[in-house]
Amino acid sequence: MSRLSVMLSGLRLENPIIPASGTFGFGYEFSSWYDINILGSIALKSTTKTERFGNLSPRIAECRNGMLNAIGLQNPGVDAVILQELPKLNKVFSKKIIASVAGFSPEEYVYVAEKFDAVDQVGILEINLSCPNVKENGVTFASCTKTVFSVCQEIKKKTSKPVYIKLSPNVSDIVEMAICAKNGGADGLTLCNTLLGTVIDTKTGRPVVSTKVAGFSGPAIKPVALKNVYQVSKEINIPIIASGGICDADDVIEFLSAGATATEVGSQNLVNPFVCKEIIEELPRKMEEYGIKDLKDIIGRSHYVQ
């Protein structure tokens, strides 16, 4: 089905559907639901240098048409991911995967990125910059133009696979951040991580999630994510993987029209474990309905259609 295929920096995806980091475990958990080889790729859970348990519970809350999470980057550490998780995934998923790199210092990002860069299974390094920089008083990497640029540049120096910078929407000017990533050598962008939000228990008056403020995702944030993709793709010509509230094939078509080349499906995997499969099956029908011959033809069309 080449009508569905898209290219991300030399990596050909059979379709633009990628489960987003943190909503699909290490992938193999979903292989008992369906044959996950139909997916375009899989973005792994964000990985740090060493094992992390993550935040205290409650780590999750719900809001209208969305949810908040503060898992706290729970993961077994990059060596365990490469030695234990990736071989398990390899048995049920034969395509290239997207490794999500996280860290608390620029050096940690480079360390984890280099480790993944040496793994054949990895097709793209996605750099999750929504982590606090412990050396800069905990300011997130993604909210500082200098660190977006320098972390990207350092990773590019030490790695050979395509580097996609996953930006945070919690900034005043997303285009400025995207330009910094591009200037740092980013091959592409993932737009975006979760928004920040909170939910308060009406009986007790306390924030529900243990961290008080948490990552807000789900269908409720889609217009914001779509706007970010639209604005960035208008200014910059590197591939964008879009993420934010995608639930069906129409959402995918919207994001591609806004300028994305591929899409990551996140929260909806938690509600409907079959959502990625359903979108892949629904896409050809929707393309037929809208007279789209090839998905590649509609990338960024919102910028020029009359």
Place this chain on the structure above:
Amino acid sequence: MRERCLCSVKYNEPIAKDIFKLVIETSVNLQQIPGQFINIKIDNFYLRRPFSICDCLEKSIIIVYKVVGRGTKRLSETTRAQQLDIICGLGNGFDMDALSDKSEVVLIGGGMGAAPLYFLAKSLKESGVSFETVLGFTDSKQAFFLDEFSRFSAIHVSSLDGKIGTKGLVTDSLRDISYNYYFSCGPLPMLKSVHRFKAAPGQLLLEERMGCGFGACMSCSFKTINKSKRICVDGPVIYSSEVDFSE
């Protein structure tokens, strides 16, 4: 069997104060294991809600739930013949093979924790295992299934208000019982005191807020003595020997 299906509501009525019994009809016989749970998608609420299976009959699953928030309130308004999107067969379930002929078994349930123990009690009885049941309730108006439980074993009931059974906690009832293996489900403080009460082997059914219920989101992680586990897939039942209640 883990499966996502659309099921129709056969019965959804209160059986105690704020406690509802929901019977959902399935098109096939979805064999479930005691201790497993289902996830229900409730209209107008984004995330699914996990509920322990209280009983599983041929082509129907029964859950007993308490109305605690807007989601369960909405669920309580679901009427007969309405369709529910559920995922069943989630979690590991109790390990009944861990018992031997020397086992003196007790089931210890607190509040809503009694619900999954009912399915276990029924299955143990069917397997010829004899046991006793200890049930505790904070509010005696929220006690449920006492007659049903007494069909399978001797039961010892306690309540904090003293209006049913003995006044006190489940651990007060445990003083009078000889046991060397237990199965327990209830609020975390109760599980902690049951675990502390006697160093007997046993199994605890844990609860936590969940995002997915099938291992994808890591919302329900729980520290055991040697590693972190996801309550939804590595649990909800864990052995007492794995428990780390130090924090």
